[in-house]
Amino acid sequence: MLDGLRSGGEGRRSVAVALASTVVFFVVVGVLVTHSPGWPEVRRTFFDWHEFRSTFPEIASAFKLNIKIFCIAEALILVFALFLAVLRSLPGPVFFPLRALVIIYADLFRGLPTILVIAVLGFGAPALGLSYVPTSTTFWGIVALVLIYSAYVSEVYRAGIESIHPSQEAAARSLGLSRWQTMRRVILPQAVRRVIPPLLNDFIGLQKDTALVGTLGAIEAFNQSQIDANATFNYTSYLAAAVLFVAITIPLARFTDWLIARDRRRRQAAGVA
């Protein structure tokens, strides 16, 4: 986080300025909020410590479902999106139909609102009444997230694949490696390493969007906090859910930024040498 400060200026003076302006900013905002006419009411309904303590354990337990959805979806997305990206990189006119299908898929699922896909699949698929189709809302929620996020992540992979210089492919093919061997041994290992930071960015989004599966009725953290809010007419439970999400996503975001900064430093070091 300190990188944001250091790059801003020169040493201790700029750190002091940044610190002072931050403190002033939050004091002003704090004074404005706590002196607003509705503040006593807001404090009672959103920041009730007693309410927080009584609902937090239940919501934390429901949050395990968010983590489960996140982990299963992430594993599937990493594999499925890579498959899509490799399909899209197949050369020549023979593979045009496959490439076109992947492009249509990526355009479609990047264009649709996540909540819409979740609703259509989660309410529609079980309604078909087919015995071999699972009716679990969590299952269909995961399917929807995988479909949406694979569209994004396959684009990230593709950017990585295209960033590898063609001379790497020429070198591999000249040694007699097949197209697939070249992809697996030479192109993908380099491409995936390059796109780890943007991949993590997408997974921060995924972690948040697990809450949308709650709209299908699955008792995950957000849904549980809504149930609590409806029962007590107090919204502090939302705050409890927010704390849980942020506890996962902020460290992930910091880790991503750290990786990006480290990559940049390495590239600069390599450029100088």
Next chain:
Amino acid sequence: MSALSVVGLRKSFGRHEVLRGVDLEVGEHEVVCLIGASGSGKSTLLRCVNLLEPIDAGSILLGGEVVSRSRDVNSVRRRIGIVFQSYNLFPHMSVLRNVTLAPRDVLRLSRRDAEERAVALLERFGLADKRDEYPDRLSGGQQQRVAIVRALAMQPELMLFDEVTSALDPELVAEVLSVIRELASAGMTMVLATHEMSFARDIANRVCFLDEGRILEQGPPEQIFTAPREERTQRFLQRIIEARRL
């Protein structure tokens, strides 16, 4: 029988015809140097021989067998080694892994056999202590020598060198040239595109002057360098000599 025959080879990039009917015979154990100005088609010719570029007309024969229409390009390429100007080592692999990748994946050698073969080659070219280094820790000259070793590990019948010293700092050129010299004395059949005229003169059995996509003149190095018949060859060599003096 020739190790390599190129017959009437033509190749265009878009509207620009780079090779306009090239004929070339390379005998076994022969070292042929291709010289000529940038853009005369030297690199393209080498890339076509290795089937890295599809050709428009003509044919390529390897040991008397037509390979230019082969459907199995991988099995043709494993018989030909090529070394590029920009080394093109795999940056995510150690030196040893760079060298053993193709023998293991293409020739299906066991890990032990592939590493034995790689270590023997690395020792032969003074790179034994670099086996566990990654390419970005090596000098340009070392990287290019590893690239040569990587190609040799496939035990090719023919080696192609595409201006392999052009990207090197001057003080690193000699170590790479000495590797090529050793290969020549060991009897490797080689085709080199080069700007190093004194090296070509030294090592080549035959020198071919490429001009506008054709082999305009070829012969033993003494003849090409001291008594070229074609006026364009004379002018090209004159320019090289003048550049040296500057």
